[in-house]
Amino acid sequence: HTPAQRAGSPRDLADDWLSLHASDPQFVPETTLRFQLSAALIASVYLGDAFSFALYAMASQPDLYREIQREADALFNDGDPDGADFTMQSIDVTHRFLMETVRIYPIVPMSIRNVMNTCVVEDYELPVGSQVYIATTATHYMEDIFPEPFTFDVDRYRPPRNEHLSPGYAPYGLGTHTCLGTRWMELQLAINVLMVAHYFNIEVSPSNYKLKFNPVPSMKPSKKLKFRIAEQRREIPLVA
DSSP states (O other), X not given: OOHHHHTTSOOOHHHHHHHHHHHOXXXXXXXXXXXXXXXXXXXXXXXXXXXXXXXXXXXXXXXXXXXXXXXXHHHHTXXXXXXXXXXXXXXXXXXXXXXXXXXXXXXOOOEEEEOSSOEEETTEEEOTTOEEEEOTTGGGGOTTTSSSTTSOOGGGGSTTTOGGGSTTOOTTOOGGGSOTTHHHHHHHHHHHXXXXXXXXXXXXXXXXXXXXXXXXXXXXXXXXXXXXXXXEOSOOOOOO
16 A cells, blocks of 8 residues: 555545554554554444443343333334434433443453553553553442442433543543544444334343353453343334
8 A cells, every 4th residue: 555556546544544654653553553454343343242231231120221212212103213313312311321331341441552652650660662451441440430330320420420521431441542433332332222122122031140251352241141032012114
């Protein structure tokens, strides 16, 4: 993808990516260049993992399930909603439910960074070239930031609590390395959860299942987690 190879061709995403690397090699180091080619695939994997956690959280909490269904029914009862129908008011409970899902069940609980400049953090010297493991979501379980951190509480994100406004809320990373797909993830999670809630009543199977985790390559429920469709609430429209 050299300038000579690209002569006479319209500029594309790869050109922009290489230009960003050339202009700021610390922000986009050479070791990161290949990652861009797999970003879309990785994003879909993360979405599936987060969706599994969301379904588990919804199916195991009937009261929240019913509130999400009320929002879903209001959106979908008259057919497919327009983009403008997805307001923070129309999916308030669903949005807060998903915020709490990714707090308690973060898909990427840590990130790995290569030290580009020697620095000292909390009296520890980090030399150039060393690899640092940053547990960005460790704060999700700290009592002083999220009271009763292991309790699933969607009201954390309502005024006056607004616990997500703390830097300690970091399900998608922090700073310049915050995940670029954050908004896409939030939108896709909301749409899929709302559609499942609108069309189905699902249950965790077996009902006494205790959630276990598979941490590789990203955090996800164990494959032993199963769901049972207890009821199909309405017919699914067929698209010609």
